[in-house]
Amino acid sequence: MHTESPYVPLELLASQILSRLPVGSLLRFRCVCKAWRDTIDGDESFHREHLHFQKTSLLLAPQVRHYMNVYWGRSITGLYRWEPWSQDAVTRVPDMAGDDHTLRAGEATHDLAHCDGLVLLPSEATLRVLNPATRGILRLPWSHGIKVPFGGLNHLPSHQAFGLGQDTRSKAYKVARFFYRSIYKLARGYQYTLEMEIFTIGTDQQWRDVKKPPPYPIKPARTATFCKGSLYWTVETLLLCDRTSMPGFVRFNLEDESFSVVPAPNWFNSLKSFAVPRLAELQGQLCIAHSRHTIMSIEIWMCSSLDDNTPPWDRRFVIPMFNLHVSPKAIFDDKIVCHLGTDSLLRYNFRTGERVVLDMRKMYDPKHGNRDNGYVAGTIYENIPSAVYAFDVIPYVPSLVNV
Template identity: 45%
Template structure:
């Protein structure tokens, strides 16, 4: 037979050369479901179809970050701050390391904060913002606000606290630092003080900027602010103030102005600010405090910091613990995760109104990438930071 008679037409041969193998979308979903989060975040840039699939994929889901803090010479200290991802599926296994940052020169750590996949890592000496998914770390410049005030009678050991959040108007991320310029407590119940507030806008500022007005109230130091809908919420230090605070101090990241956010009116007299806890839960602001009977924990909810309309949503059995050792952290399905005491977490099912789980942070297995061993040999645990985390590609 002649070769020309059996050969396919030129157009058909060209079509076979240029045709692209088709992978069913269902198969793509299966493949993506087995990839780590970091790979999914990169592959979300391939095309719109993949981005849509990955944005809904169960693998890209909120989890918890755990950061053990240890004691050295009686002070909270970490040569290296290590963030671990904690998921139920990893029970019994060593928690995977998400990020490790050298903090050997910083000594005193503050509470961490999370916003849109970015983690605020503040200490007395330095402030860092990191994205564990992209492995990027930004060290903020030094500021005079980091220097402690002149020594005096009964001056607190710490003089500053931090907050971190997103400014919806400028679409920028901001770090705020509250600090005492001076504080003098002679011991007679009177406390004299001056305060300040600095702001650093990531991607814009080269140095910290002081706000046009100083904070009108003294804040609790080393208590990281709660971010909610463009505002940072701090607890006022009623001991330094010398009287009952009118509420929580709200700092707007849009106009960088201060206002007072009132608490639930029925709770005002029994509200002890150093013990209560604020958190964002499913798009609402949650206030956890001791119940009037001292046997329950009340969870009050609102969705507005300007003119909050509080409603008591839940009443939970205290089980011999109270805020802030009963801090709401996150909600997974119908379970609220609470940080209980210094070393454990509890889960409370909102439907069954029962506790479903308790994990002691000390009992989890931690792989130390510095020593190559499990745990923290020779160190005593001080406490554990536990915070919700959703990976993202937000640049810093």
Template identity: 40%
Template sequence: MGREMPYMPDAIVSEILAHLPVKPLMGFTCVCKAWQSIVRGDASFHRAHLHLQKPCLLVSPRTVDDDPLHTDKVGLHMWEANQQGTAVPLVYATDFSSGKLKHDLAHCDGLVLLHAESAVHLLNPATRHTRTLPRAFGLRRDPRSGAYKVACFSYRSWTKLAVTVDYHSMRMEVFTIGTDRHWRETPTQPSYPTVAQRTATFYKGSLIWTVFGDTAPGFLRFCLEDEAFGVIQPPPCHPRLECVMSRLAELRGELCLVCVGANIRLVELWVCDDVDKPRWVLRCTVNFCGFGPPNFHPVAAFGDEIVFNDSVCGTRRYNLRTKSYKNMFCMEDFGINSPSTGIFEDFSYFDVIPYIPSLISISDEVSTS
């Protein structure tokens, strides 16, 4: 008769399991009911596990706009900062029936938003859970309630003028994952239009959009806690903030703005650490080798390097000490052009976002893709 496995308290088991990657943890759910309960249903364990995982990048090659054959294919590849070689393995692939992707990807705690032509897909690539929503432009976790909220900026009507578009009746709608059954409008409505097809940047409890227009006051802030709007003043760019030629990102706990500087061959990186009373500081200038925002924008920071995604030149790492670039991805790294099969797909650029694999559940009502 074999010896019984010694008893180990659930607290110790949870502490050990929290250090493991998502893939083996999903396999461990078959060991026993107690482990299954911890991995699949313990929200506190999900949070503890999330904070112990190392950040990486999620990469999605995009098809060209006029390609009629591959409008609904989505492939997500994961790049890790300490990996050897240039291979970028595929971690999630699917075909959506809602059409071509229209906006940048958005990520929060392992959950990813894919915005297609007629719907938005909220998914966890690690656990392969998905949920479809009508539309959205921002995703983040409410720091007060702990709930994940999806925000949608839209217009009730618009009028096409001679050279511009005059928007009317702007509105913001919110969908709280696991709570709301329908989209609901916020108590107050946004007072400024935002740059089209830009996913919001999350920073310190708020979703932040770049305001569109020649007299743009800066950035539109939507606080997830009280669902109220505000305006963040821009830095003293030269000669003024060009809304279209600028991009926001969160890097190392700071709100970062990349914009064209006084020298048109350089871009400036401005940072601040407060959304209520922002004090912008010019952190550095970067030679962008011929292309600037919005094509050239920051994605993440690893050590002394900042990852920039350039829709023309690809994804590159910029070393702040040596002031030099290093290329990161090419199509062959994704197995897209395969010498053995001869399969080739025409892609125009990479969509690259910071990513942390997690066990976070979308809601109690999820479907497995």
């Protein structure tokens, strides 16, 4: 006796089954039928639901140095994905057409950025947004902001800073470019002109000027942190006439494209400019690390109410070790993972106090490396012909978001 299989609506199938599958499987299922292909490729509500079920990992970008005439340039040779339960195993992100997942010699002067599976690869002259999971690439158009400012750089490493985030109202993804139009050194202090441009992915064909400039100069080459619909930059205090009072962080709201200032923790004013730590986003909260050499500890401070006039900064974790260069990256269950120094990851269990420091240079892809009497062949360090001197580390969630 023939019985027909029960009909399962696509909406139910998508919400209950497809949304829980990894991106690679969904890309293979595009060929099942047109309805599946349309849902996987272009249904933004399905993309958001799928994103909700994906797990956070870290994306590692090894950097190598190149001597170029009279200065050292940096390049990124590839991307590696590190899972929180892994010790020293990584997965290399497949190469993309034209090596657009890499930054060539002299380009990698800026930090990477991530938002909902999209990765921003910024450099002085070229900006690319890519989705490593779908291998989609967007090359952003030329901007007059790449021109060296009038008056020169005045000892700054760059004249630009970038950011990537999502407009919470329109759900559009936007790339922001801050730059100095001019910088002149005066007898006392500096005179400068600040500008900001915005590019909406999927809408804009060219960069748009933001109506009002930032209220303070922004630290160049330090990419913004995205948190709750806004981008946050660190102020460049070297250009301020009064360096005794740190104004906090410059906030750029991606919805109305307006600026404001978020006060920093009380201890922030005592920091020297070279020791200003990097902002981070942890579980929807703005975060910053404070290294205290007097008590040999690293404090993790977090702020949940960013819209308050005096946002409360709370000390959430204290790690009993000292390192001047530490940047929180993600929380996995009862563990916080930080980028330590230039080439290490710190995994700290805030319940048991267990600390594990991992050398990213010795991590390896099991598909291309192996273990033999404790020696790991095919490590990141060995697979790159030039010496790896540092890593860029960003949180990463695989997604179907289009670029």
